[in-house]
Amino acid sequence: MAVTFRQLTPAFGAEVSGVDIAKGVSNSDFAEIARLFNDYSVLVFRGQHIDDARQIAFSRRFGPLEGTVRSNVGAGSEIAVISNVDPETDEILPIEDWRNVYNSGNEMWHTDSSFKRVPATASLLSGREVPPEEGETEFATGRAAWDDLEDALKEELDGLVAIHDFAYSRGLIRGDLVDEAQRRETPPVPQAVVRRNPANGRRNIYAGAHASHIRGRDIEESRALLRSLTDRIVQERYTYTHSWRQGDLVMWDNRCCLHRGRPWNKGKYRRMMHRTTVAGIGPTAA
Ligand code: OGA
Ligand code: MN
Numbered sequence: 001m002a003v004t005f006r007q008l009t010p011a012f013g014a015e016v017s018g019v020d021i022a023k024g025v026s027n028s029d030f031a032e033i034a035r036l037f038n039d040y041s042v043l044v045f046r047g048q049h050i051d052d053a054r055q056i057a058f059s060r061r062f063g064p065l066e067g068t069v070r071s072n073v074g075a076g077s078e079i080a081v082i083s084n085v086d087p088e089t090d091e092i093l094p095i096e097d098w099r100n101v102y103n104s105g106n107e108m109w110h111t112d113s114s115f116k117r118v119p120a121t122a123s124l125l126s127g128r129e130v131p132p133e134e135g136e137t138e139f140a141t142g143r144a145a146w147d148d149l150e151d152a153l154k155e156e157l158d159g160l161v162a163i164h165d166f167a168y169s170r171g172l173i174r175g176d177l178v179d180e181a182q183r184r185e186t187p188p189v190p191q192a193v194v195r196r197n198p199a200n201g202r203r204n205i206y207a208g209a210h211a212s213h214i215r216g217r218d219i220e221e222s223r224a225l226l227r228s229l230t231d232r233i234v235q236e237r238y239t240y241t242h243s244w245r246q247g248d249l250v251m252w253d254n255r256c257c258l259h260r261g262r263p264w265n266k267g268k269y270r271r272m273m274h275r276t277t278v279a280g281i282g283p284t285a286a
Pocket of ligand 1: 273
């Protein structure tokens with residue numbers, strides 16, 4: 001089977017065919033997937049009915065995986081379960097259950113693990129159970145937004161460092177979602193505002209919901225600047241909306257894309273997603 005692909009939008013994204021992860025992916029096919037990942041940022045693989053072990057094995061080929069943070073279901077494991085189902089009873093959670101509120105943080109435009117000193121390179125999300133409508137995942141590319149910036153703003157942003165803070169972003173939802181232990185586990189960290197892909201040299205804006213403010217600048221003013229950068233990234237022409245089918249595996253480049261989950265009827269329909277996260281190779285800022 002040869003790996004082929006179809007571009008999803010003019011700006012980014014590719015649906016990849018000719019890959020059966022459960023059967024195994026050859027080294028040459030894997031090399032092509034890795035190239036597509038660097039060039040297209042979001043890869044969609046349809047019809048991949050895989051279990052956790054296969055998802056982990058495939059994900060590890062991109063690099064070592066992250067463990068999940070404390071508050072997630074299954075903390076410490078290499079699989080993060082993002083769902084509205086109670087793992088104990090297998091019943092749909094009450095809408096107001098704290099886990100639903102906590103997961104609603106994913107509905108803000110963000111990039112995974114940017115609140116960690118070494119942020120994630122990639123995430124792979126497997127749709128194990130998906131609702132019949134809504135609950136899409138949206139992606140936006142920070143590359144096109146960078147390319148479009150006026151030169152003066154490019155110069156201003158280059159070299160800036162943003163402080164990313166999990167307690168700040170979750171605090172936007174509700175003040176009590178992050179406890180003291182988790183605050184200690186995820187202290188604020190510095191991240192470059194402009195990043196460059198080492199494989200192809202393309203540059204992009206890097207920010208999102210965890211970005212609290214810019215180091216050395218007025219908090220409110222720099223917060224407004226970060227919001228305006230997000231607004232530029234998430235313009236419709238730079239976004240792709242993924243409508244889930246069971247068995248989809250979607251992989252994205254956290255170094256250059258933002259994403260967000262969309263709401264669905266959480267009291268009525270089950271949605272169970274399993275995520276693996278490929279760790280980054282080093283800090284983005286000193
Ligand atoms: C994630 C995430 C959004 C979604 O898994 O990192 O943000 O649509 N998910 O479930
Ligand atoms: Mn996410």
